[in-house]
Every structure is written in structure tokens, then in C-alpha cells.
Amino acid sequence: xxxxxxxxxxxxxxxxxxSCLVLISALVLAVMLSGLLLWIGGxxxxxxxxxxxxxxxxxxxxxxxxxxxxxxxxxxxxxxxVAFRLKVWNxxxxxxxxxxxxxxxxxxxxxxxxxxxxxxxxxxxxxxxxGGLWGFIPALLRQKLRxxxxxxxxxxxxxxxxxxxxxxxxxxKDPASFGFPMTRAFSDQAVVGKIGSTNINWGLLHCVVxxxxxxxxxxxxxxxxxxxASGDNVKAAKYAGMPYDYLVMLVMIMSGAxxxxxxxxxxxATVNRxxxxxxxxYGYTAIVVAWLARLNPLSIGIGSILLAGLRVxxxxxxxxxxxxxxxxxxxxxxxxxxxxxxxxxTHYRIEQRKxx
Amino acid sequence: MGCSLPLIRLENxxxxxxxxxxxxxxxxxxxxxxxxxxxxxxxxxKSTLMSILAGQLQPDRGHxxxxxxxxxxxxxxxxxxxxxxxxxxxxxxxNALTVAENVYLGTRGGFGLNWKKIRKNVRELGLQYGxxxxxxxxxxxxxxxxRQQVEILKLLHRQSNILIFDEPTAVLTPREADNLFAAxxxxxxxxxxxxxxxxxxxxxMAIADNIxxxxxxxxxxxxxxxxxxxxAELAERMVGREVLLKVDKSPVEPKQIVLKVDRLSDDRLxxxxxxxxxxxxxxxxxxxxxxxxxxxxxxxxxxxxxGDNIRILGLEWGRFFRKPDWDKxxxxxxxxxxxxxxxxxxxxxxxxxxxxxxxFTRGPWLQYDQARVKAEHLLEKFDIRPPDLTACAWQLSGxxxxxxxxxxxxxxKPRLIVAEQPTQGLDISAAxxxxxxxxxxxxxxxxxxxxxxxxxxxxxxxxxxxMFDGRLVACFAADDQSKVAEIPQLxxxxxx
Numbered sequence: 001x002x003x004x005x006x007x008x009x010x011x012x013x014x015x016x017x018x019s020c021l022v023l024i025s026a027l028v029l030a031v032m033l034s035g036l037l038l039w040i041g042g043x044x045x046x047x048x049x050x051x052x053x054x055x056x057x058x059x060x061x062x063x064x065x066x067x068x069x070x071x072x073x074x075x076x077x078x079x080x081x082v083a084f085r086l087k088v089w090n091x092x093x094x095x096x097x098x099x100x101x102x103x104x105x106x107x108x109x110x111x112x113x114x115x116x117x118x119x120x121x122x123x124x125x126x127x128x129x130x131g132g133l134w135g136f137i138p139a140l141l142r143q144k145l146r147x148x149x150x151x152x153x154x155x156x157x158x159x160x161x162x163x164x165x166x167x168x169x170x171x172x173k174d175p176a177s178f179g180f181p182m183t184r185a186f187s188d189q190a191v192v193g194k195i196g197s198t199n200i201n202w203g204l205l206h207c208v209v210x211x212x213x214x215x216x217x218x219x220x221x222x223x224x225x226x227x228x229a230s231g232d233n234v235k236a237a238k239y240a241g242m243p244y245d246y247l248v249m250l251v252m253i254m255s256g257a258x259x260x261x262x263x264x265x266x267x268x269a270t271v272n273r274x275x276x277x278x279x280x281x282y283g284y285t286a287i288v289v290a291w292l293a294r295l296n297p298l299s300i301g302i303g304s305i306l307l308a309g310l311r312v313x314x315x316x317x318x319x320x321x322x323x324x325x326x327x328x329x330x331x332x333x334x335x336x337x338x339x340x341x342x343x344x345x346t347h348y349r350i351e352q353r354k355x356x
Numbered sequence: 357m358g359c360s361l362p363l364i365r366l367e368n369x370x371x372x373x374x375x376x377x378x379x380x381x382x383x384x385x386x387x388x389x390x391x392x393x394x395x396x397x398x399x400x401x402k403s404t405l406m407s408i409l410a411g412q413l414q415p416d417r418g419h420x421x422x423x424x425x426x427x428x429x430x431x432x433x434x435x436x437x438x439x440x441x442x443x444x445x446x447x448x449x450x451n452a453l454t455v456a457e458n459v460y461l462g463t464r465g466g467f468g469l470n471w472k473k474i475r476k477n478v479r480e481l482g483l484q485y486g487x488x489x490x491x492x493x494x495x496x497x498x499x500x501x502x503r504q505q506v507e508i509l510k511l512l513h514r515q516s517n518i519l520i521f522d523e524p525t526a527v528l529t530p531r532e533a534d535n536l537f538a539a540x541x542x543x544x545x546x547x548x549x550x551x552x553x554x555x556x557x558x559x560x561m562a563i564a565d566n567i568x569x570x571x572x573x574x575x576x577x578x579x580x581x582x583x584x585x586x587x588a589e590l591a592e593r594m595v596g597r598e599v600l601l602k603v604d605k606s607p608v609e610p611k612q613i614v615l616k617v618d619r620l621s622d623d624r625l626x627x628x629x630x631x632x633x634x635x636x637x638x639x640x641x642x643x644x645x646x647x648x649x650x651x652x653x654x655x656x657x658x659x660x661x662x663g664d665n666i667r668i669l670g671l672e673w674g675r676f677f678r679k680p681d682w683d684k685x686x687x688x689x690x691x692x693x694x695x696x697x698x699x700x701x702x703x704x705x706x707x708x709x710x711x712x713x714x715x716f717t718r719g720p721w722l723q724y725d726q727a728r729v730k731a732e733h734l735l736e737k738f739d740i741r742p743p744d745l746t747a748c749a750w751q752l753s754g755x756x757x758x759x760x761x762x763x764x765x766x767x768x769k770p771r772l773i774v775a776e777q778p779t780q781g782l783d784i785s786a787a788x789x790x791x792x793x794x795x796x797x798x799x800x801x802x803x804x805x806x807x808x809x810x811x812x813x814x815x816x817x818x819x820x821x822x823m824f825d826g827r828l829v830a831c832f833a834a835d836d837q838s839k840v841a842e843i844p845q846l847x848x849x850x851x852x
Binding site: 006220221222223224225226228229232233235236237238239240241 | 657677690695696699702711720722724
């Protein structure tokens with residue numbers, strides 16, 4: 001029998017429960033598809049998925065590690081979400097993250113003796129300045145030369161990584177590192193500490209405060225409203241006298257500054273120095289998270305922990321079942337695809353064709 | 357009439373969306389060789405009914421009969437097979453393709469294409485109905501009227517027997533409209549049935565054989581066109597009460613100049629100059645595309661003038677738009693409500709705040725709670741439906757959206773109003789409300805009324821300006837009868 005289906009546009013938006021159901025179904029489908037891939041690869045799908053979850057959330061150590069990795073993903077994602085709100089496609093969180101780490105490191109290495117209450121804020125400011133600058137450049141080019149911000153932000157990522165490499169291989173290299181590309185370890189004053197006896201650093205608190213701040217910014221401020229309106233309809237924003245060009249600059253700087261903050265936390269709290277190994281693609285995962293979360297700060301929090309857990313979990317998968325770690329990337333991609341495909345159901349529904 | 361079965365008969369069609377009954381027990385007959393005009397206010401359910409006929413929507417109850425046989429249009433293909441063809445307000449054409457290619461798009465059967473023969477066929481098909489169009493021309497080089505002709509050719513090529521025109525004259529110049537009517541007459545002469553949806557009462561009177569009036573989802577009246585004696589009568593049947601097509605206006609003393617345009621020229625405009633005072637309405641008429649759009653956009657800050665040619669409320673253009681106030685200033689009511697005046701994806705409160713946000717700003721904060729109170733009040737006062745601030749703008753019908761824009765713009769207590777086709781697409785009672793609002797606002801403001809509707813301009817304006825080819829060719833008092841009589845020639849660019 002032929003399935004006779006047709007797609008009908010929804011007259012009213014899908015409610016919250018419906019949206020949740022669609023999201024959960026999409027995630028389940030992604031897990032099932034990845035199970036299929038594991039099976040093709042000769043691994044038991046059930047065991048593989050179990051090992052993945054066990055490795056991500058199954059122990060205190062795993063859970064803490066997932067949260068630690070979620071912190072930079074969250075901040076980068078919050079940043080790109082701000083830009084995406086305005087339909088400015090900032091793909092450059094990775095580079096802005098790198099420049100943020102560079103900015104913070106410069107302060108940490110130059111003034112290691114400053115007291116902590118002075119040094120940490122100074123590092124944050126420089127990290128935001130570095131990341132913000134890396135967001136400002138593509139915005140300026142877009143305004144003045146009508147370049148495409150997707151291309152420019154993407155290209156600037158590679159430049160940022162080369163800048164970072166140049167510094168840690170050259171001027172900032174620790175003489176005592178036996179030739180490894182890394183800076184000196186930060187002084188104690190330059191390190192964001194851990195919460196109690198856990199492995200989680202105080203960056204988690206930064207995330208909560210910044211997430212709430214961004215949410216409140218869009219919800220309650222005039223500027224947030226202007227951004228929301230401009231993101232919906234540029235022509236209407238100009239009609240209403242909103243300074244669109246200025247708003248684009250602003251969101252790109254904000255976006256870069258948040259990613260830069262993530263770079264600061266990664267250098268200060270996680271590795272206590274600057275080294276090329278901090279660049280592990282959080283800035284790209286952040287884009288996936290922002291889309292999954294539909295740019296909502298709270299959902300970005302959940303999405304960050306989920307995708308960070310995936311990164312942690314695949315290590316377990318690799319150790320236990322010898323599945324390559326690239327499997328994590330595959331699963332991340334599958335989740336993005338199924339969730340985006342599920343987006344169809346928020347605007348359309350499928351009904352059976354009635355035949356007389 | 358009684359001897360042949362109607363092409364399409366609708367029987368007790370009902371359709372509701374949530375709690376809204378878009379159609380209730382609608383019964384209609386579309387007959388061979390007749391033009392049926394469907395009249396109704398905004399949101400009366402015309403579009404829903406036509407979507408059901410075109411197979412896009414399924415009725416909740418009721419049946420459709422095609423030549424006496426019951427059919428179910430479960431898809432658009434089914435409706436097309438039954439010979440139903442729609443000419444939409446927004447054309448469904450591929451701009452990069454030629455006329456002939458568009459006409460043949462979607463045609464089935466055969467593998468090779470003989471373009472020479474196809475073009476010849478298209479040409480001949482058009483000429484049968486008095487449609488003279490080059491089959492090799494690309495769509496993006498055509499005028500709106502010509503594009504509509506291509507849409508019609510598409511349907512004729514598919515041998516559609518029932519043609520539905522959804523406000524076809526909205527995008528046409530008067531001449532193009534005449535051509536359309538001639539083509540429609542040709543079609544009915546060849547036995548096709550036509551449904552003509554329009555707001556323009558004169559057109560309905562002139563061309564329809566039968567008139568059906570839809571109000572709040574129900575057919576309230578069905579009359580042969582000969583039995584209708586005047587447009588006023590038709591209007592009355594439509595809104596259910598006597599309508600004043602004539603607006604009473606008492607003269608207002610013109611006060612200070614609120615807008616001064618002095619020899620404005622750019623790539624489209626040539627030496628446009630006029631003054632507008634508080635207390636007067638300047639009606640700007642002309643065939644669309646003669647520079648009105650550019651003039652309005654320049655005055656309203658969307659296009660930069662070349663020099664210091666414009667003074668708004670006593671300030672130079674640049675200084676005025678550097679930091680405009682939110683109230684007691686310039687209000688622009690654009691023609692494009694969906695694309696320019698509102699954000700379709702945002703809710704009604706956000707759309708209310710779009711231009712009034714200056715009044716609800718304290719420091720960096722926007723006072724949503726206060727705005728909500730004011731906006732609730734306006735929804736009620738202007739009878740905007742649904743009266744729900746959390747509804748999104750895209751959920752509103754065109755008329756309600758326009759009411760929202762007007763409510764918002766008048767809330768700003770403007771000193772200068774630029775109203776562009778403010779009643780286009782509105783039903784008569786809504787249009788009357790708009791006229792009354794404009795006349796009331798005239799006490800405090802100068803109004804530049806850009807309209808394609810001459811009777812509207814004459815009813816409201818204190819002075820009339822005529823635009824042709826980027827120039828303001830004439831500007832005179834609206835009660836200067838000899839000048840008013842010359843308007844058609846002026847609009848056509850003939851010097852008088």
C-alpha cells in the first residue's frame with residue numbers, strides 16, 4: 001500500500017509540549033542512527049551507547065568533566081546566539097575564543113603580581129577586548145566593503161589560531177618547557193579556582209550570571225528590543241528609526257566578547273597557561289548548540305552540557321570499545337541534522353490524504 | 357440557467373480555525389459563461405473559501421459538486437484536474453524564465469520540447485482572448501499587468517474552466533484593468549466560469565453577472581448584478597448598513613509649515629517642490645511608479661536626499677533624522693504593511709512598541725508593563741482582531757494589521773503624517789474609519805496622502821498634487837473644479 005501523505009502548513013504555532021516531543025524524538029532518532037553506525041562498524045549498538053552515556057554522565061568524575069567542558073561551549077554559544085538573533089552569521093567563535101585567551105594571557109604574564117581582585121577583572125576585560133576585536137573586524141568589513149560575514153569570520157578563525165601559535169612558539173614560550181609550545185604557568189592570582197572539592201571551576205558561576213544577563217538584556221532593555229526587531233525584519237527596523245548598522249557592530253562585538261570570555265576561562269581555570277591544545281573546536285560546537293537551543297539561553301545551557309558530555313563520553317567509547325573518537329563528531333552532526341529536520345514539524349504537520 | 361448544471365456547486369461548506377469560523381454553511385454556484393463576483397470585508401472568509409476550492413484546505417463540513425458529481429479536492433492537483441485555476445494576488449511565476457516557459461511549466465507528457473512551436477502556441481492562445489504578449493519575453497522585464505496575463509495564459513493552457521481572480525485589479529493601472537475585463541469577457545463568452553473577488557464596487561457592478569456577498573463567513577446575499585442599482589446599494593448590502601461614501605469635512609485653518617520640499621531631484625525625481633502646513637491634507641495622486649514611492653521614502657528617512665532640499669518640522673532632513681523624537685513628530689503609514697510597517701514574527705505588543713518604544717524607555721529599560729496597558733486599550737479602541745497582544749503579526753488579516761499600524765501611528769500624536777495607500781485592501785467600513793481618523797488628525801498635523809484612489813484623494817484633500825514621471829506636474833486646491841477635471845490628463849502626462 002502506498003503511503004499517501006501530504007504536508008500542511010500549521011495555522012497556529014506548535015505548543016511547548018509539542019516542541020519538546022519533537023526535540024526528544026529527534027534526539028532519539030539521532031541516537032538510533034548512531035547505534036546503526038556502531039553496528040555497521042562491528043560494535044554492539046546497545047553497549048556502545050551505554051558506554052557513551054556512562055562515560056559522559058555515569059560517574060561523578062565524568063559528570064564534572066562534562067560540566068567543565070560545557071563552560072566554554074556555553075559562553076561561545078551564548079555569543080553566537082546573540083549575533084544569530086540579528087541574523088548576523090558569526091561563525092568565528094573559535095577565533096574570538098583564541099583571541100580572548102591571548103588577551104587574558106597577556107595580562108596574566110605581564111602583571112603576575114597584581115592582587116587577584118584586580119588581576120582577574122583585568123584579564124576578563126582584555127579577553128573581551130580581544131574577542132570583541134575579532135568580532136568587530138568582520139562587522140566593519142561587512143559595513144564598509146559589503147563582505148560576507150560568514151566567510152570573514154571563518155577565515156579569521158585560522159588567523160587567530162596562527163596568532164596564538166606565533167605567541168606560544170615565540171615571544172611567550174616558557175623557557176623551561178623543554179621546547180613544548182606553551183607559556184609559563186599563570187601565577188595563583190591569575191587562576192580562577194575550583195568550586196569546593198569538585199573539579200568544576202567558578203566559571204560555572206560566570207556562565208549563570210552571563211546567561212541570565214543576556215536573557216534579561218533581550219527581555220527588558222530597549223537595545224535588546226531593537227535587536228529582536230531588527231533580527232525579525234531589517235526593513236521594519238530601519239522604518240522605526242533603529243540604527244541597524246550600529247546594531248550589527250554591537251552584536252558582533254558582544255558576540256566576540258562572550259567567546260573571548262570563554263577563552264579566558266579555558267586558559268585561566270582549565271590549563272592555567274596558554275597553549276595550542278586549548279583550541280579543540282568549542283567555537284564550532286557552540287554553533288551547533290545555539291541552533292539546537294533555538295538561541296534561548298537556558299536551552300543553550302542544557303545543550304552545552306549535552307554536547308560536552310558527548311565529547312567526554314566518546315573518550316570512554318574509545319578506551320572501552322576502540323571506537324574512534326571521531327564518532328563524537330558524527331553523533332554531533334547527526335543530532336544537528338535530526339533536530340533541524342524536526343524543525344519542519346514546528347511549522348508544518350503531515351496528514352494522511354483522504355480519498356473518496 | 358436551469359437547463360445546464362453549474363460547473364461547480366458548493367453545498368454548506370464550513371471551515372473553522374480554532375474558535376474562528378472562517379466559513380459557515382456557504383453554498384454557491386459557479387455557472388458556465390457567467391462572472392460571479394464575491395464581495396466581502398477583510399476577514400469575511402473569501403480567501404478561505406477560495407483555498408478550499410483550490411484544494412489547499414479541506415472543509416470541515418459540506419460538499420463540492422463538479423458538474424453535478426460530488427468531488428473531494430484533497431490536493432491542488434485534484435482541483436486543477438477538475439479545471440479550477442487561481443490567479444493569485446501575488447503571482448506565482450519564475451522571474452528568470454520566459455513567458456512561454458512559465459506557461460508550460462508543470463505540463464506533463466512528452467520528453468523533447470519544441471520551443472518554436474511552444475512559443476507559437478502560447479502566442480495563438482493569448483490572441484484568442486485578446487492577450488497580446490511576447491512569448492519570448494522574460495518575466496522580470498514585464499509590468500504587473502503583463503505578469504498577470506501570463507498567469508491567465510497558464511490557466512488557459514491547462515484548459516481550466518473555472519478561473520478564480522483574487523483582487524486582480526489591485527496591482528493594475530486603470531488601462532490594464534480594462535484589458536483584463538475584456539479578456540474576462542472573452543473567457544465567459546467561450547463558456548468558462550469566473551469568480552471575481554474584489555473590493556472595488558464599480559468594477560463589480562461593471563463586470564459581474566451575479567454577486568455574492570460574504571460577511572463573517574456566511575453568504576448574506578446573492579443577487580443578479582442587473583438588480584443592483586448603485587454602488588452605494590452594493591456597499592450597503594456588504595456592510596449591512598448605509599455607508600457614507602462622501603466624507604464630511606469642515607475646513608481647518610492651515611497653520612505653520614510642517615514639511616517643505618524644495619526642488620528635490622534624484623535619479624527618479626525631478627524638481628519636486630511643495631509646502632505642507634499643519635491643518636491640511638495634500639493628496640498626491642498619479643499612476644503608480646511615477647516617483648511617489650521615491651518621494652515618500654526620501655521624506656520618511658529611508659532614502660537620503662542629494663542636498664538640503666527637505667525641511668521637516670522646521671529642521672533640515674539630516675538633523676531631523678539624526679535624533680528623531682518618538683511623539684509629536686513624523687508618522688509614516690507605509691503601503692507595505694507586512695514588509696515595512698511590522699515585524700511578522702513578533703507579537704502585537706512588540707509591534708506596537710516598534711515606533712512607540714521611545715515613550716516607554718526609562719534609562720536602558722523598556723517598560724513592557726506600561727506598554728501592555730496602552731496597547732490593550734488600543735486593541736479595544738480600534739477593534740483589532742484577535743484582541744490578543746501575544747498573537748504574532750502574521751496571524752492578523754491585512755485589514756487588522758493596518759488597523760494596528762494606524763493605532764500605533766496615531767498614538768504618537770504626529771505633527772506630520774505620510775499616509776501611503778492607507779485604505780488599500782480595506783473594506784468600506786474600515787476605510788471610513790481611516791478617513792475619519794485622518795481628518796481628525798488634521799487639526800494637529802499636516803498630512804501627505806499618497807493614494808491611487810482618486811475619489812479618496814478628492815474626498816479628503818484640501819489640495820491635490822499630481823505626479824507624472826518624477827515631477828509634481830500640478831498642485832491646486834481640491835475645490836478648483838476646472839483643475840480637478842484635468843486630473844486624468846495630468847496623470848497621463850498630457851500638458852493642459
